[in-house]
Amino acid sequence: MSDERLAATDLTVGYRRRAVLSGIDVTLRAGELACLIGANGIGKSTLMRTLARAQSPLTGRVELRGRPITDLSPRELAAELAIVLTDRVAAGQLLGYDLVALGRAPYTGWFGRLDDTDRRTIEWALDTTGSGHLAGRPVTELSDGERQRLMIARALVQQPSVLLLDEPTAFLDLAARLELVKLLLSLTHEHGLAVLMSTHDVEHLLRHADSVWLITPERELITGAPEELGLGGHLRRMLGDTAAFDPRTGTFAWDDGHAATARVTAPNECPADLLAWTVRAVERAGYRVGEQDPAVTVEVRASGGWRVGPRRLDSVQALVACLRDGG
Numbered sequence: 001m002s003d004e005r006l007a008a009t010d011l012t013v014g015y016r017r018r019a020v021l022s023g024i025d026v027t028l029r030a031g032e033l034a035c036l037i038g039a040n041g042i043g044k045s046t047l048m049r050t051l052a053r054a055q056s057p058l059t060g061r062v063e064l065r066g067r068p069i070t071d072l073s074p075r076e077l078a079a080e081l082a083i084v085l086t087d088r089v090a091a092g093q094l095l096g097y098d099l100v101a102l103g104r105a106p107y108t109g110w111f112g113r114l115d116d117t118d119r120r121t122i123e124w125a126l127d128t129t130g131s132g133h134l135a136g137r138p139v140t141e142l143s144d145g146e147r148q149r150l151m152i153a154r155a156l157v158q159q160p161s162v163l164l165l166d167e168p169t170a171f172l173d174l175a176a177r178l179e180l181v182k183l184l185l186s187l188t189h190e191h192g193l194a195v196l197m198s199t200h201d202v203e204h205l206l207r208h209a210d211s212v213w214l215i216t217p218e219r220e221l222i223t224g225a226p227e228e229l230g231l232g233g234h235l236r237r238m239l240g241d242t243a244a245f246d247p248r249t250g251t252f253a254w255d256d257g258h259a260a261t262a263r264v265t266a267p268n269e270c271p272a273d274l275l276a277w278t279v280r281a282v283e284r285a286g287y288r289v290g291e292q293d294p295a296v297t298v299e300v301r302a303s304g305g306w307r308v309g310p311r312r313l314d315s316v317q318a319l320v321a322c323l324r325d326g327g
């Protein structure tokens with residue numbers, strides 16, 4: 001199909017002595033944000049690097065816009081595909097601006113002289129990634145999160161049609177993570193880029209990704225919409241016996257099938273966030289919140305605080321302690 005940007009066929013990735021993942025058939029399309037998830041050491045980075053031609057497949061092939069990726073010159077490849085890895089860059093004496101400017105290499109001449117278009121693109125990428133203030137700073141002096149923003153800016157100035165990011169949120173603070181996801185959604189949904197990112201920030205990404213590439217503990221790659229993987233039970237099984245995905249809350253949690261049920265009631269005028277935080281506190285105390293056969297009822301009081309049976313509780317700590325005592 002014409003919107004196929006990156007396609008792998010019967011791909012085996014790994015190292016000289018060992019295949020890490022095999023039998024991979026997968027496609028990344030224009031306008032798609034795909035999220036690659038799986039346990040530590042399962043093969044996410046190895047797959048990413050192979051898709052980007054940073055390492056060779058053991059068998060099978062990768063096509064970029066219908067062309068075998070091995071047929072592209074380095075310049076053609078860099079103008080079509082950018083990858084942001086977690087490896088530390090050897091930045092020497094480079095300033096932030098210079099590091100980002102390196103991404104323009106596929107478009108500049110032999111001497112890397114920047115023209116107005118290059119400079120505008122660099123300014124845009126610095127601005128978009130919130131790293132304008134880092135342009136004049138030596139890269140070696142930057143924090144991991146600051147450097148990560150510049151690496152993303154460097155990938156953006158390549159103006160690729162395919163963007164691969166290996167754990168791009170690992171060093172980012174919460175605000176920067178949210179900004180990055182917002183940026184990736186705009187790049188995919190509004191500008192038609194194809195983006196694949198690996199992440200351990202699963203709960204967050206499941207909310208936004210168009211598709212999930214999940215590597216199971218058996219090293220099988222399963223792809224689908226987040227909801228399809230949820231309905232197929234794949235998310236539930238992802239962490240083995242450690243925890244299970246709760247689609248209601250969109251989080252992974254201990255799968256405590258024996259938790260008692262607590263009913264939570266509140267007056268009509270109860271603010272939504274007070275009710276929501278009460279539910280969280282009740283769950284933190286070890287209960288499942290529901291209506292069926294409740295072992296305890298927690299009442300949010302119109303006059304403030306909570307009531308559990310005859311007990312009035314004025315603080316969240318007191319509420320949780322009371323519930324942990326069995327109400």
Ligand SMILES: Nc1ncnc2c1ncn2[C@@H]1O[C@H](COP(=O)(O)OP(=O)(O)OP(=O)(O)O)[C@@H](O)[C@H]1O
Nearest residue numbers: 015016018020038039040041042043044045046047
């Ligand atoms: N250069 C290498 N030579 C041999 N084996 C390697 C090499 N690099 C990684 N491996 C092995 O390949 C397997 C997959 O590693 P990879 O880095 O792809 O996992 P990952 O899913 O990205 O893990 P993480 O979530 O911890 O980053 C691991 O068992 C790792 O030890």
